[in-house]
Amino acid sequence: MPHQRAKVKEKYRPKSAKLMDQVREVLRYHHYAIRTEEAYVKWILKFVRFHGTRHPKEMGKNEIEAFLSHLAINRHVAASTQNQAMNAILFLYREVLHLPMDDKIEAVRSRKPKRLPTVLSRAELGRLFDPMNGRNRLMAKMLYGSGMRLMEVVRLRVQDLDFDNHLIIVRDGKGNKDRSTLFPEPLQAHLKQHLKGVKAVHDDDLSRGNGRVYLPNALSRKFPHAAQHWGWQYVFPAGSLSRDPRSGEIRRHHIDETTLQKAVSAARNKAGITKRVSCHCLRHSFATHLLEDGVNIRVLQELLGHKDVSTTEIYTHVMNKNFSGVTSPLVALEQRAET
Numbered sequence: 001m002p003h004q005r006a007k008v009k010e011k012y013r014p015k016s017a018k019l020m021d022q023v024r025e026v027l028r029y030h031h032y033a034i035r036t037e038e039a040y041v042k043w044i045l046k047f048v049r050f051h052g053t054r055h056p057k058e059m060g061k062n063e064i065e066a067f068l069s070h071l072a073i074n075r076h077v078a079a080s081t082q083n084q085a086m087n088a089i090l091f092l093y094r095e096v097l098h099l100p101m102d103d104k105i106e107a108v109r110s111r112k113p114k115r116l117p118t119v120l121s122r123a124e125l126g127r128l129f130d131p132m133n134g135r136n137r138l139m140a141k142m143l144y145g146s147g148m149r150l151m152e153v154v155r156l157r158v159q160d161l162d163f164d165n166h167l168i169i170v171r172d173g174k175g176n177k178d179r180s181t182l183f184p185e186p187l188q189a190h191l192k193q194h195l196k197g198v199k200a201v202h203d204d205d206l207s208r209g210n211g212r213v214y215l216p217n218a219l220s221r222k223f224p225h226a227a228q229h230w231g232w233q234y235v236f237p238a239g240s241l242s243r244d245p246r247s248g249e250i251r252r253h254h255i256d257e258t259t260l261q262k263a264v265s266a267a268r269n270k271a272g273i274t275k276r277v278s279c280h281c282l283r284h285s286f287a288t289h290l291l292e293d294g295v296n297i298r299v300l301q302e303l304l305g306h307k308d309v310s311t312t313e314i315y316t317h318v319m320n321k322n323f324s325g326v327t328s329p330l331v332a333l334e335q336r337a338e339t
Contacts, residue, residue, distance in 0.1 A: 011098055019055070019096075020045065026096050031217050034246065043088035056092060061103050064089055068107035079112035117284035118275050119318050125285060127271035128264070135255075136263035138190055139236060143279055145184035147286035147303055149174065150279040154257050158195065159231035163188055170305065172216065179305045195235070202233050205252060210241060212251050227251075287315045 012029045014022035023044060027037045044056075050067050051059060068086055071077045077085075086105060093101045120128065125144060132140055142153050152170050160169040161183065168183045205211035212227040213234065220227050234254040241252050261279055268277040275281075283304075290300055301312040 011095065014096065019048075022096050023092060027091075028246065030095070039084060040088035040091060043085040044092050047085070047089050047092075057097060057099070060099075061101070061105065064101075064105055065107040068105065072108045072110040077110055079110040082107075082110040116318050117288075117314065118277070118281045119288045119315075120273070120275065120277065120281060120285045122289070124271070124273055124275070125282075128267050128273060128277065131267045131270040132263060135194065135236065136260055138187065138194060139260050140264060140267075140279075140282060141184075141187055143282035144286050145187055146181045147283050147290075148181060149283060150257050150260065154236060154254050154260070156235040157231065158198075158233050158235055161191060161235065163192075173305045177305060179302065181303045181305075191235075198233065198235065198237060199230065201237065201252075202230060205241070210250055210252070212249060214244065214251060214253065284315070284318075287312070288318050291315050292319050 012026055014025040014029075016022045016025050020041060023041055024037060027040060032040070047064075047067050048054070048056065050070065051063050054063075064086075067089070068082060071082050071085060086107075090101055090105075093099045129137060129140060139153055142148065143150065146153075146168050148168070148170060152173055155171075156168070157171070160171060162169060162180075163183070166183045166185060166188075167180045170179050170181060173179055202211055206228060213232055215223075215227050215232060226232055234252070236255050238253050238255050241250050243249070244251055244253075257279075264277060264279055264282075268275075287300055287304060290303075291297065297309060297312055297316070300315075301309050304312060306312045
């Protein structure tokens with residue numbers, strides 16, 4: 001029997017004439033999120049303009065390294081920002097232009113700062129939640145109670161809430177991974193009440209010929225009626241309908257994350273908390289408090305969705321430690337000075 005070659009998956013060939021339209025077309029073919037599309041387009045445009053609007057086909061490894069080094073040396077961008085820029089440019093060459101980029105990119109790399117996360121005490125959390133109300137208070141408590149990231153809460157669908165098993169299913173989290181995390185029992189009654197209002201809005205949308213929601217990974221083509229199904233609706237929908245920038249469809253999207261960010265910032269000011277408080281700070285507090293309560297770090301790793309346990313270990317550095325038996329050397333120095 002003759003040897004059969006493994007089938008090589010053919011790359012998508014964009015039909016658009018203009019380069020940036022080609023980039024968008026290929027990103028959408030691969031079902032990239034709209035935020036990723038916006039970010040990749042931005043970085044590719046900056047790369048092209050940095051080199052005097054030369055076409056990327058005329059450039060290669062040296063020009064990529066020059067641009068990325070510029071970001072690190074002159075723009076002082078964070079390591080994650082530089083990585084995003086590199087991913088965007090490599091996507092352009094590999095997936096859009098189909099030009100091999102096998103050589104290692106050896107640009108000057110941005111340094112990833114080693115900073116300890118900001119963690120609120122339980123007393124500070126109580127003061128932060130007190131001035132908040134309604135949906136914002138519920139979402140903020142979900143961030144702390146489940147350890148989810150801000151966008152994971154914002155993008156929650158009704159079917160992701162498992163009331164019976166006290167779990168929340170996080171779909172397409174960081175790294176495109178699904179995971180389960182805690183669904184705090186004290187929040188469940190509030191969530192059920194909140195969903196009654198959301199259901200009423202959805203029913204009204206349906207009666208007006210709307211009620212469709214964005215579905216990921218081309219599910220709308222496989223299941224044409226799923227977009228109107230109650231289970232797929234966002235737990236925290238926007239207050240009004242909007243036009244999808246890609247498809248042009250009128251839909252009810254999830255709320256804008258800045259709504260909660262502003263609410264948390266305002267609550268921090270009212271509570272008189274001097275620490276730098278953000279939505280992500282509530283995730284940090286969730287992790288740290290669980291470690292203080294004796295939860296195994298491997299379990300915490302699963303709840304947070306960390307790929308490597310070393311990422312989770314940073315919270316061991318901000319746990320409350322018992323230093324009651326340790327005396328500062330300044331005490332002994334002052335005592336000597338007094339004698």
